[in-house]
Amino acid sequence: MGWIFAVLIALVALLLTKPGWRWFYIAGATANRDLTALWAYIKLLRYTKRHERLNYTVADVFERNVRAHPDKVAVVSDTQRWTFSQVNEHANKVANVLQAQGFQKGDVVALLLENRAEYVATWLGLSKIGVITPLINTNLRGPSLLHSITVAHCTALIYGEDFLEAVSEVAKELPAELTLFQFNNENNNSQTTEKDIARSKNLNALLATASKDKPNKAQVNHHDKLVYIYTSGTTGLPKAAVISHSRYLFIAAGIHYTMGFQEEDIFYTPLPLYHTAGGIMCMGQSVLFGSTVSIRKKFSASNYFADCAKYNATIGQYIGEMARYILATKPSEYDRKHRVRLVFGNGLRPQIWPQFVERFNVAKVGEFYGATEGNANIMNHDNTVGAIGFVSRILPKIYPISIIRADPDTGEPIRNKDGLCQLCAPNEPGVFIGKIVKGNPSREFLGYVDAKASAKKIVKDVFKHGDMAFLSGDLLVADEKGYLYFKDRTGDTFRWKGENVSTSEVEAQVSNVAGYKDTVVYGITIPHTEGRAGMAAIYDPQRELDLDAFAAILAKVLPAYARPQIIRLLTKVDLTGTFKLRKVDLQKEGYDPNSIKDTLYYQTSKGRYELLTPQVYDQVQRNEIRF
Structure with missing residues (x-):
């Protein structure tokens, strides 16, 4: 009996030290959260690996949806209601027009267009012939617009007539060899006006005679570049982040599986389609998973839930301060007269989170965090107020993200005597990082078109000499259960x-x-x-x-x-x-x-x-x- 007693004493001693009783409490409290996320992650990896093995591009996946339900509505707005076959036919026309004009794989054709069905169809069409599409921020003017076009080494620009004045202002400074294509709205479909830029070609006229059949096969691969998305930060000129076909699939599928989206869901987004959130996370549910996405040209706080009701949306999207703007509107009959079961986005502040879900009767909030160019992406899928995601305390190495000690002003990592970074303790603020693993879509860092800008976002010799990680520049803090909370940008404290x-x-x-x-x-x-x-x-x-x-x-x-x-x-x-x-x-x-x-x-x-x-x-x- 003495040896049994000794073993029990040893077990108790072990549990009180490593890992300790507290570990078992944390494990029990977070097991459902972690296992749910693990299952979603497994489905995501299975999805991405399968498409990599098949060498599928985004257009390949979209065409699969076209074949499955050609007459289902893909994109709907106040003025448009396009089916999957209509989007695909327009995409094919764009591809055939540009191919006939001599554009080929590797060329870069920028897109400056408001939210509309043709927006998605245009970059989809260009992708079918291997052309990369920088998605230009529609708010840019003057030097910022010129910079965005030139920094991406564009060979052409497709712009909507609404941006004629903006393009005219920089036209003389654009490279002479850069081709301009003007796309006109429905009420000015193929006419040329006096205000048009002399060197610009009328895209509508070219599309009118183009074939709607699939273009000649270009050797476009799963890991090829698809689009460039510009960081809109609050400082400096925009930087063009590289989005490959594989990364587009990973981002859209990642939120799809983590948040439990379904094909029959109807999405509503008033976000610009040049943005990762609106253009990939939301529109990707239509492009990749066959859902209907309702769009709006410009965000309106007072019309948000009215639009959701009009389009029968089941899922709404927000970003930044949108939730605060919506909450500040006067009470409306649409506050609860809608079918929205979930809203997702990033930037819903914990100080207004409870008021928002209570007033608008939203059952679930899916808050995510991540940079367009980064690989440190996380999500809060279990409705924890204020959390932007979590890191598992049970299986911390499954998804290699970390919070490291760093100078809050400069973001520079604080290293130990061996020159390596140090993990933050629970409730200790630090800089959020994601381990870089080349060839892995969830861990790869594609960076920017500008190599120097990319280098600034990489930290080396993290936890062992020779390893690398993406440096987010954001200060986060993790609580005892691993929930992550945003604190600030480095330099903003x-x-x-x-x-x-x-x-x-x-x-x-x-x-x-x-x-x-x-x-x-x-x-x-x-x-x-x-x-x-x-x-x-x-x-x-x-x-x-x-x-x-x-x-x-x-x-x-x-x-x-x-x-x-x-x-x-x-x-x-x-x-x-x-x-x-x-x-x-x-x-x-x-x-x-x-x-x-x-x-x-x-x-x-x-x-x-x-x-x-x-x-x-x-x-x-x-x-x-x-x-």
């Missing part, structure tokens, strides 16, 4: 009064208190002070904000060090394609009332916000007013 301040967390609270208005928070330098003080720019053109009430409520939800010291009430906003204010531009402008037309306020020692006049500004510079 700042230190004030000896405390680290997360701009994203402060933005969320300031926006809520200000009635869900557009808000951006950033750190500014003030003479004679340590660190950076918080400044909030709030879009309030009608001057509706009661600053006394605002300050009083803010004092209840934010600690003193996190409250903005200076407020700027914006009369106009410049948003990115993902509905983010351009933070760096505002940060550079600072808080000088002599050069800023917007009204500025500063927080007094009593906690109130008072007008920041040129006289007050001078007193701050002389250290006569202190924060």
Whole structure:
């Protein structure tokens, strides 16, 4: 009996140390989450491996859906209702026209067109002959537009007549050998107007006589480049991220299996189709899985659920600040009069998550996180409020993503004595990374067209010498159960009064208190002070904000060090394609009332916000007013 007692003592000692009783609690609490995700991951790998083995392209998979249900609606909008066969016929016409014009595999033809059925059909058609399509952000003008066309080494540009003026502005600076094709809307199908660019060809006229049969077979492969998608960040010129056929399949299939989408689902997205979320994650459900996708040319918060009801949508998509805009609308009969069972996207802030699902009676939220160019992609599939995904505590090496210790300002990894990176402990913020494995669509990093820009996103010698990982540049934190939460971008956190301040967390609270208005928070330098003080720019053109009430409520939800010291009430906003204010531009402008037309306020020692006049500004510079 003594040996049995000794074994029991040894087992208890083992459980209390490695892995310990707590491990079993965590394992029990997260087993269903992890096993559900594991099964989805297995289905995803099986899907991608099969298509790789068959050397399938995106067009091959789409044509399979065309054969299965040619008369089913693929894309629907206010003005269009295209079946799978219609999309395919238009795609074939585009391919035949461009092939007849001498374009071939490896050529690069940019697309600048609003959300419409022809958008999808155009890049699909180009892909059938091996032409790569940079998807140009429709908001770009001038130097940014010119840069996007030239950085991708385009040989042609297809643009809609709605962008005639934008293209005309840069036409003289475009390479002489670059061919321009203008696509006209239904009411101007094949006519040429005086405003047309002289060197531009009328695409509608060419399509009218083109064959709708499948083009001559081009040797397009599973791993060939498909499209370029531009990062829309808040700084610098756009960078063209490479999306191959294999990566398109992986992204669209990844969210399909993880979120449990079905072929009979009807999707609604008001997102631009040049964006990864709208163009791949959502439209990919039609292209690859045969679902119907309803689109809108421009996002409207007040019409979001009305559109969902009109199209009988079962799944809605959001991104960035969309959910906040929708929540800020007046109550409507469509708030609950819809069939939406799930909304998915990224950027639904935890501070409004419960209010959103309660008001609109949404059963499930699927929050995802990932960069267009990156391989560190995660999803929250079990409705955990605020989480953007998770890393398994039971099987952490199945999906090799990690949070490593790094400088929050520069994002530079903090290394140990051996020169290797260090994992963060639970609840310790760090930079999110994804291990790079060449040839694996879930782990490969294709980067940008610009090789130098790609190199900046790779960190080497991570956990062993010679290995590599994609460096996201985002600060995340994992709790004890492995749920991951977004903290901020590296460089966006700042230190004030000896405390680290997360701009994203402060933005969320300031926006809520200000009635869900557009808000951006950033750190500014003030003479004679340590660190950076918080400044909030709030879009309030009608001057509706009661600053006394605002300050009083803010004092209840934010600690003193996190409250903005200076407020700027914006009369106009410049948003990115993902509905983010351009933070760096505002940060550079600072808080000088002599050069800023917007009204500025500063927080007094009593906690109130008072007008920041040129006289007050001078007193701050002389250290006569202190924060």
